[in-house]
Amino acid sequence: MSEGLRRTPLYEEHVALGARMVPFAGWEMPVQYEGIIDEHKAVRTRAGIFDVCHMAEFRVFGFAAFEALQHLVTSDLHRIEELGAAQYTLMLDDDGGVIDDLIVYHTGDLEYLVIANAGNHDVDVEWMRAHLPEGVEFVDESDRTGLIALQGPDAVRIITEIAGKEPPARFHIAEAMLDGTIPVLLGRTGYTGEDGVEIVCSAADTVAVWRLLLSFPEVTPCGLGARDTLRLEMGYPLHGSDMDRTTDPISAGLGWVVSAKKGDYIGREAVERVRAAGPKRKLVGIAVLDGVPRHGYPVLHEGSEVGTVASGTFSPTLGHGIGTAYVPVALAEPGTALEVSIRRKTVEATVTRPPFVTKTSLSA
Amino acid sequence: MYPADLKYDKEHEWVRVEGDAAYVGISEFAQDQLGEVVYVDLPSVGDELVAGETFGEIESVKSVSELFAPVSGVVLEVNGALDTASETINADPYGAGWMIKVSLTDPSQLDGLMSADDYESFVANEA
Secondary structure (H helix, E strand, C coil): CCCCCECCCCHHHHHHCCCEEEEECCEEEEEECCCHHHHHHHHHHCEEEEECCCCEEEEEECCCHHHHHHHHECCCHHHHCCCCEEEEEEEECCCCCEEEEEEEEEEECCEEEEEECHHHHHHHHHHHHHHCCCCCEEEECHHHEEEEEEECCCHHHHHHHHHCCCCCCCCEEEEEEECCCEEEEEECCCCCCCCEEEEEEEHHHHHHHHHHHHCCCCEEEECHHHHHHHHHHCCCCCECCCECCCCCCCCCCCHHHCCCCCCCCCCHHHHHHHHHHCCCEEEEEEEECCCCCCCCCEEEECCEEEEEEEEEEEECCCCEEEEEEEEEHHHCCCCCEEEEEECCEEEEEEEECCCCCCCCCCCC | CCCCCCEECCCCEEEEEECCEEEEEECHHHHHHHCCEEEEECCCCCCEECCCCEEEEEEECCCEEEEECCCCEEEEEECHHHHCCCCHHHHCCCCCCCCEEEECCCHHHHHHCECHHHHHHHHHHHC
């Protein structure tokens, strides 16, 4: 299995913990340790940690960095003018297709940290290098950077104890020293719907950070399986399943990160065309009580195929199937009765506005 | 992990013979590989199974797998408790997690199945 697959600095830790390792986006990653449902519930009730070292980290800096990034992404980065602020955003191609979704952190004077999906690393690097102007420095820090997500209602208390101070406010990033010795950046962001931090550290310190977090008995190591069920309960999109270069952000329900007022950026013309005309199809949430929808399954309305499941899983919190699907706009209203074809049977699906789970440590 | 009184097939089902009928379920190895089972789709009483062909599906949080009939026969009983408690398959794959009871159309098919020892080496090679 390991042939051609990359390993994060935490590989040996995962194996020692008895994780089941699977190939994911070119990496050998833990899908689960003890079990997806227990790990999921640990994050919803206590705290979980995730190895997300496979994700890509880029540093962009220089006097022209702000304008250059502003031209590359869909959000108005004036929103993160304040040092330490962060923004979820999209990078589009000229046709308005979604190359990747990113978080841009304003980490320093004239300096930004961009965190991107592992599977898009090469494409992102090529695109950003090609479209950043002369004079803007672009450094791919993925190999030398570790990234661990600590998420759950207990996460902030735990990181406060280790760092000796509270983490920054939601959607902000700040330096901290863990245990007085390990320099890190703490981003108050995540992909689970729970409060918590994403800890950026040097690759060499990653094992020490992981072990430090695991020394808390209330911290559970969690794999990619739980990461997916947690994010989907919140309706957070996954690039490659919910959107890609064949989908525009408006149809994907991501119009909220596409600024209509900022100046020009790559893909703007195509996106504003869709926005003006109205999308033909939309990504909606679906609840399925009698089966588990999965990526690619056909979606039907009164027996005729009208769309496709984008993401789907079993929700450990709700105890039934949930997912997202592209359907014609006329069928996108919450409450609309649809069906999903699950191999040999057809089951009922109801259009539901995400998040599917509304009570978390972030909503409290 | 693999009771000696059972026979096993390469798709990780087990068979427990009782007279001229047999109980069928999935092995400890299979339930561990699948992870938490959330749905199981089983045939109905009276359905005819053909050895080597699918007789149902089992779904975990992460994936779906088909169930293959280890022997040919007619379904005599179905473990209805799994409808609402499919996690029993994880907790007790050889006991309360049994799936179906079938009549044995051709008992000689049992000779083609693996003993616990053979299955254990088979699994060791696969893992």
